[in-house]
Amino acid sequence: MTYRLRLPGPTTVPERVRNAMAQPVVNHRGPEFSAIVKEIETGLQNIMGTANPVLLFAASGTGVMEASLANTLGPGDKALFIANGQFADRFAAIAEGLGLQANLLDVPWGDAVDPKALSARLAEADYQAVIAIHNESSTGAVADLEAIGAIVRDTPALLIVDSVSGLGGIEMQQDRWGIDILVSASQKALMCPPGLGLVSVSEKAWKIIDVNAPRTRFYWDFRTARDNAVDGQTAFTPAVSLGFALCEALRMIDEEGLPNVLARHARLAAALQAGGTALGLPVFTRSPIRSNTVTVLQMPDGHDSGTIVRHLYEQYGTVIAGARNKLQGTVVRFGTMGYIDEADILLDLMYLERTLDALGLPVTPGAALAAAQESLRGS
Amino acid sequence: MTYRLRLPGPTTVPERVRNAMAQPVVNHRGPEFSAIVKEIETGLQNIMGTANPVLLFAASGTGVMEASLANTLGPGDKALFIANGQFADRFAAIAEGLGLQANLLDVPWGDAVDPKALSARLAEADYQAVIAIHNESSTGAVADLEAIGAIVRDTPALLIVDSVSGLGGIEMQQDRWGIDILVSASQKALMCPPGLGLVSVSEKAWKIIDVNAPRTRFYWDFRTARDNAVDGQTAFTPAVSLGFALCEALRMIDEEGLPNVLARHARLAAALQAGGTALGLPVFTRSPIRSNTVTVLQMPDGHDSGTIVRHLYEQYGTVIAGARNKLQGTVVRFGTMGYIDEADILLDLMYLERTLDALGLPVTPGAALAAAQESLRGS
Numbered sequence: 001m002t003y004r005l006r007l008p009g010p011t012t013v014p015e016r017v018r019n020a021m022a023q024p025v026v027n028h029r030g031p032e033f034s035a036i037v038k039e040i041e042t043g044l045q046n047i048m049g050t051a052n053p054v055l056l057f058a059a060s061g062t063g064v065m066e067a068s069l070a071n072t073l074g075p076g077d078k079a080l081f082i083a084n085g086q087f088a089d090r091f092a093a094i095a096e097g098l099g100l101q102a103n104l105l106d107v108p109w110g111d112a113v114d115p116k117a118l119s120a121r122l123a124e125a126d127y128q129a130v131i132a133i134h135n136e137s138s139t140g141a142v143a144d145l146e147a148i149g150a151i152v153r154d155t156p157a158l159l160i161v162d163s164v165s166g167l168g169g170i171e172m173q174q175d176r177w178g179i180d181i182l183v184s185a186s187q188k189a190l191m192c193p194p195g196l197g198l199v200s201v202s203e204k205a206w207k208i209i210d211v212n213a214p215r216t217r218f219y220w221d222f223r224t225a226r227d228n229a230v231d232g233q234t235a236f237t238p239a240v241s242l243g244f245a246l247c248e249a250l251r252m253i254d255e256e257g258l259p260n261v262l263a264r265h266a267r268l269a270a271a272l273q274a275g276g277t278a279l280g281l282p283v284f285t286r287s288p289i290r291s292n293t294v295t296v297l298q299m300p301d302g303h304d305s306g307t308i309v310r311h312l313y314e315q316y317g318t319v320i321a322g323a324r325n326k327l328q329g330t331v332v333r334f335g336t337m338g339y340i341d342e343a344d345i346l347l348d349l350m351y352l353e354r355t356l357d358a359l360g361l362p363v364t365p366g367a368a369l370a371a372a373q374e375s376l377r378g379s
Numbered sequence: 380m381t382y383r384l385r386l387p388g389p390t391t392v393p394e395r396v397r398n399a400m401a402q403p404v405v406n407h408r409g410p411e412f413s414a415i416v417k418e419i420e421t422g423l424q425n426i427m428g429t430a431n432p433v434l435l436f437a438a439s440g441t442g443v444m445e446a447s448l449a450n451t452l453g454p455g456d457k458a459l460f461i462a463n464g465q466f467a468d469r470f471a472a473i474a475e476g477l478g479l480q481a482n483l484l485d486v487p488w489g490d491a492v493d494p495k496a497l498s499a500r501l502a503e504a505d506y507q508a509v510i511a512i513h514n515e516s517s518t519g520a521v522a523d524l525e526a527i528g529a530i531v532r533d534t535p536a537l538l539i540v541d542s543v544s545g546l547g548g549i550e551m552q553q554d555r556w557g558i559d560i561l562v563s564a565s566q567k568a569l570m571c572p573p574g575l576g577l578v579s580v581s582e583k584a585w586k587i588i589d590v591n592a593p594r595t596r597f598y599w600d601f602r603t604a605r606d607n608a609v610d611g612q613t614a615f616t617p618a619v620s621l622g623f624a625l626c627e628a629l630r631m632i633d634e635e636g637l638p639n640v641l642a643r644h645a646r647l648a649a650a651l652q653a654g655g656t657a658l659g660l661p662v663f664t665r666s667p668i669r670s671n672t673v674t675v676l677q678m679p680d681g682h683d684s685g686t687i688v689r690h691l692y693e694q695y696g697t698v699i700a701g702a703r704n705k706l707q708g709t710v711v712r713f714g715t716m717g718y719i720d721e722a723d724i725l726l727d728l729m730y731l732e733r734t735l736d737a738l739g740l741p742v743t744p745g746a747a748l749a750a751a752q753e754s755l756r757g758s
Contacts, residue, residue, distance in 0.1 A: 005404060010619060013404045021620065022401035025384060025392045025572050027698045058574045060437045062615040063598045097597030187616065193404050195437045195574050195618030216595060218476030219442045236441040237566065239574030239618070240389060241400065319406045 001317040006348060008137045008294040008321055009165055010187040010194050011338035013245070017191055020248035021241045028240050034232030036247045041229065043250030047190075047258060048182055049173035050200045055225040057197035058239040061164040061185035064197030066094050067220035068160045068181045069129075071209050073100050077128040080105055080121060080157070082113045082143070085136035086325040087162060092131075103127070109327065110139045110296075112289045115147040122155055128208075129158045135166030137333070138325055140285040140296035142170060149178035158205050164188060167198075168253065169265040169293035169337040180205040186242060189265070189293055189337040191249040195242045201226070265292040267379040268345050269336040271372040273297075275349040278371035279356060279363055284331050293337035300361065304329045308355055315358075316351040345372055380696040385727060387516045387673040387700055388544055389566040389573050390717035392624070396570055399627035400620045407619050413611030415626045420608065422629030426569075426637060427561055428552035429579045434604040436576035437618040440543035440564035443576030445473050446599035447539045447560045448508075450588050452479050456507040459484055459500060459536070461492045461522070464515035465704040466541060471510075482506070488706065489518045489675075491668045494526040501534055507587075508537045514545030516712070517704055519664040519675035521549060528557035537584050543567060546577070547632065548644040548672035548716040559584040565621060568644070568672055568716035570628040574621045580605070644671040646758040647724050648715040650751040652676075654728040657750035658735060658742055663710050672716035679740065683708045687734055694737075695730040724751055 005012050013021075026032045041054040048054070057064055073079055079100055081092040084107035095102040105121050107113045113132075122130070130152045132143050145161060152159040158180040163172055167182075169189030174182045180202040187194035201209070201222055209222055224235040253261050269292040273283050281297035283290060299305045305322045306329055312318040321333040334348060349368040356363050384391050392400075405411045420433045427433070436443055452458055458479055460471040463486035474481040484500050486492045492511070501509070509531050511522050524540060531538040537559040542551055546561075548568030553561045559581040566573035580588070580601055588601055603614040632640050648671040652662050660676035662669060678684045684701045685708055691697040700712040713727060728747040735742050 003403065003405065005406060007406060010404050010407055010616065013620075018401040018403070018620075022397040024382065024397070025389050025566075026382065027384065027386060028389055028573065030692075030698060058437065058439045058442065059598070060616040060618070063437065063442075066598045094597040097595065097600065099595045185616075187404075187619075193618065193620035194407065194616045195621055216476065216478045218473045219438070219445045221476065237389065237439040237564075237573045239439070239572065239621070240566075241392075241397075241572035241621070241624075242574055242618070245620075313409075319409060 004316070004318040004347070006318055006320050006334050006344070008333050008335040011191065011335050012340070013193055014191055014252065014339045016252065017245045017248045021193070021245035023244050025240050028238050029233065033240060033243065036243050037232040037234065039247050040243065040250060043254060044198060047168050047172065047253065048200050050175045050182070052174070052200040052202060053226055053229045055199040055201070055222060055229060056234055056238060056243070057199065057225070058195065058236070059197040060194055061183065061197060062090065062094070064183040064185070064199050065091055065162055066098070067197070067199065067222065068183050069095055069098055069100060070217040070220045071222045072158055072181070072205060072212065073128055074212065075099050077101065078103060078125065079129040079131055080127045081131045082118065082133070083107060084111060084113065084139065084141055085109050085133065086138035087133050087136055091133070091162060110141055110285045112141045112143050113148070115144065115151055118148060119151050122151065122157070127157045129160050131160045134161050134163035134172070135170055135291050135293055137165040137294045138323065138327065140283070140291040140294045142166070142289050142291050145179060146177045153178040158208060165293055165337070168261065170291065171262055174200055186246055190246065191252065191338040192245045193242060195239050196246055265337060267376060268340060268342065269293070269295055270379060271345045271375040272334060272336055272348060274375040275345070275368035275372040276352070278367040279353055280361065281332070293335065295334045295336050296331050299330050299332070303361060305332045307359055308332050311355045311358060312351055315355070318348070318351050342376060383695070383697040383726070385697055385699050385713050385723070387712050387714040390570065390714050391719070392572055393570055393631065393718045395631065396624050396628045400572070400624035402623050404619050407617050408612065412619060412622065415622050416611040416613065419622065419626050419629060422633060423577060426547055426551065426632065427579050429554045429561070431553070431579040431581060432605055432608045434578040434580070434601060434608060435613055435617060435622070436578065436604070437574065437615070438576040439573055440562065440576060441469065441473070443562040443564070443578050444470055444541055445477070446578065446601065447562050448474055448477055448479060449596040449599045450601045451537055451560070451584060451591065452507055453591065454478050456480065457482060457504065458508040458510055459506045460510045461497065461512070462486060463490060463492065463518065463520055464488050464512065465517035466515055467512050470512070470541060489520055489664045491520045491522050492527070494523065494530055497527060498530050501530065501536070506536045508539050510539045513540050513542035513551070514549055514670050514672055516544040516673045517702065517706065519662070519670040519673045521545070521668050521670050524558060525556045532557040537587060544672055544716070547640070549670065550641055553579055565625055569625065570631065570717040571624045572621060574618050575625055644716060646755060647719060647721065648672070648674055649758060650724045650754040651713060651715055651727060653754040654724070654747035654751040655731070657746040658732055659740065660711070672714065674713045674715050675710050678709050678711070682740060684711045686738055687711050690734045690737060691730055694734065697727070697730050721755060
C-alpha cells in the first residue's frame with residue numbers, strides 16, 4: 001500500500017529535493033554553503049515579494065513565530081491578534097508565554113477579519129503589533145493582507161504575519177502589502193522537510209528591533225541573524241542538509257515559474273473543494289476567502305471525522321488531518337500544497353468516496369470525480 | 380579532489396544515515412514517526428547514561444543551551460559559568476541575552492576547572508545553577524564532570540552541562556554523575572547533520588522547572604516537550620528527516636557497541652595528537668584532560684594557523700578549523716569524532732606535513748605518520 005502524505009503539512013517532499021538533502025554535509029562556514037544560503041535568499045525574496053534580507057533559523061514554524069515577538073515586544077507592550085483559528089490562538093499563547101499582553105480581535109472560525117473591525121479596534125488603544133495568520137490552516141481561511149496592511153501601515157504598530165502554510169502556495173507581496181515581519185517554514189508549500197524557519201523583516205520593524213535592544217533573546221536575535229546573512233552565513237550552526245533541500249525546492253519552483261505554481265494550487269484546491277462538496281461534505285470556510293493550500297471539509301451532523309481520517313489511513317495509506325481544537329470531530333483537512341498534481345486530487349476523492357460509503361454515509365457514486373473533472377476542465 | 384570534512388563539527392555523515400534521511404517524509408503525529416522518536420530516546424538514553432525522558436528540539440545546539448537557562452532561571456537568579464573557552468563564553472552570553480546574571484569562574488583556556496576552586500566559589504554565594512562545558516571544542520579540554528557533579532549535587536544549584544561536542548565520542552554518565560540538564564546536538568559525534576537539539580532533565584531540575592512556571596518560554600518549554608515525549612511526540616512540528624537520520628546513526632552506534640565507539644575515538648585522537656606533536660605542533664590542551672573528539676594543535680610562534688587552514692582546503696580539500704576567538708591564528712583544530720577511521724587520521728597527517736613543508740615550516744619527513752602508526756599499534 002502506498003503511503004500518501006496528504007496533510008496540511010508536513011507535505012510530500014519530491015525525490016529530487018530528498019536527494020539534494022542527502023548530499024554529503026559541507027562546512028557550514030565555507031564558500032559552498034554560503035552560496036546555498038545566498039541562493040535560498042534570492043529564491044525566497046521572489047516568493048515573499050520582498051527586497052529584505054531573509055533570515056534562516058534551525059527551528060520549526062512555532063520557533064520563528066516566537067522570534068517575531070521576542071525581537072519586537074517587551075513586557076507591557078500590547079499586541080493585537082486577529083483570532084480566527086488555532087494558529088492565531090497559538091500565536092497568542094506564545095505571547096503569553098513570553099509575558100506579553102495578548103489582546104484578541106475575535107473572528108468566527110472559518111471567516112477572516114473585516115478590515116473595518118480592525119480599524120475600529122486600532123482606534124481604541126495603542127498597539128505595538130498586529131498579528132495576522134495569512135492562511136489559517138485549521139479552518140482554511142485566507143486573510144486579506146493587502147487590506148490589513150493598508151490599515152496598519154499608517155499606525156506605529158508592526159504587522160506580523162504567519163504565512164507558514166501559505167508561502168509558496170498563495171500569493172505573498174510582503175513589501176507591497178506593508179508586512180513588517182513575515183514568518184514561514186520549510187515543510188508546507190515549499191516542499192521541504194520541517195526544520196527550517198524563515199523570516200523577513202521590514203525597515204519599519206528593523207527600526208524597532210535596533211532601538212529596543214534589551215529584549216530577552218539570543219538564539220532568536222534577528223540582529224545577529226541579519227549581520228551574518230550579509231555574508232551568506234547564519235548566526236549559529238545552520239541545518240545544512242535542510243538548506244540543500246530548500247535550495248533545490250526553490251529551483252523547482254523557479255523552473256515551474258511562481259505564477260504557474262500559484263495557479264496550480266488554485267486549480268487543485270478548487271477541484272478538491274468541488275469534489276468534497278459533491279460528496280456531501282461542504283467546505284467549512286466561508287467563500288470567497290477559501291485557501292488554495294488547505295481544504296477543510298465539514299462532516300454531516302452526527303458523524304465523527306476521526307473515523308474518516310482513520311479509515312483513509314488504514315485502508316488507503318492516505319494521511320489527512322482532523323482537528324486538534326474545538327473543531328475536533330467535525331472537519332477533515334487536506335493539504336493542497338507543494339508537490340501535488342491532478343492525480344493526487346483524483347485519488348483523494350476516490351478514496352474519500354469509498355470511505356464515506358464504507359462508513360454508511362450517503363454518496364452518489366462518481367459524483368465527486370465528475371465534479372473535480374468539471375472544475376479542472378474550467379480552470 | 381575529494382572534499383574532506385574534518386571540522387570539530389558539523390562532521391561527516393555516513394551514506395547510510397544520509398539515505399535514511401532521504402526517505403519520504405511521514406506524518407509527524409503518526410505511528411511511524413512516534414516509533415522513530417521512541418527509538419531515538421532509547422538510543423540516546425544509553426549514550427547519555429540516563430533514565431530521563433529525552434527531549435528533541437528542531438534547533439541547533441545554541442538553541443537548547445538557551446532552553447536550559449530559559450526553563451530554570453529567571454531575572455535575579457545567579458548562574459556560575461565555568462569559563463575555560465569559547466563555548467563557555469557563549470553560554471554566558473546567552474544568559475546575559477536572557478537578562479540573567481552570569482558569573483564567571485575563570486579558568487585558563489586549554490585547562491579545566493580545579494574542583495576545589497569550584498567548591499570555594501560555591502561557598503561564597505548562592506547560585507541557582509552551575510554551567511559546565513563537557514568538551515570545550517575551542518580548546519580540546521574535557522571537564523571532570525564526575526568531580527563537578529559530586530560538588531554541585533549537595534547544593535541547591537542545578538548542574539547544566541553542554542555536551543554538544545562530547546556526546547557519543549566521550550563517556551557520559553548523566554545520572555551517575557549528577558548532571559541535571561544535559562544538552563547536546565546531532566551534528567558532532569552522533570554523525571548526523573545539524574538541526575536537532577537534544578536535552579535530558581533530572582528529577583532535581585524538573586522540580587525547579589515545574590515550580591518556576593512563569594518563566595518566559597514557549598518554544599523551549601521543557602514541560603510541553605516532556606508531556607509530548609510520553610507518546611513519542613514533540614511539542615511542535617519535529618524535523619522529521621533529521622529524526623530518520625538520528626535514528627539510523629544511533630543504530631550504527633548500537634551495532635558497533637558504545638564502548639567500542641568510545642575506544643575508537645580515544646585511539647584515533649591519540650594518534651592524531653601524536654602525529655601533530657611529531658610535526659612540531661604540540662597539543663594545545665593540558666594533559667591529561669585532552670579531548671577525544673577535538674584535537675587542538677598549537678602553531679610555532681610567528682606562524683598564522685589561518686594559512687594552514689587555507690592550504691589544506693585549497694590543496695587537499697580538507698576542511699579543518701582555526702579559531703574565531705582569542706586563539707585566532709595560533710591553533711588549528713581537527714574533529715576526531717563520529718564517522719572516522721584510521722584512514723582519516725593518516726590522511727590528515729600526510730596532508731598536514733605537506734602543508735607545513737609547503738609553507739616553509741621545518742618537518743621531519745614521515746615522522747608524523749610514524750608516530751601515529753606507533754600510537755595506533757599500542758592502543
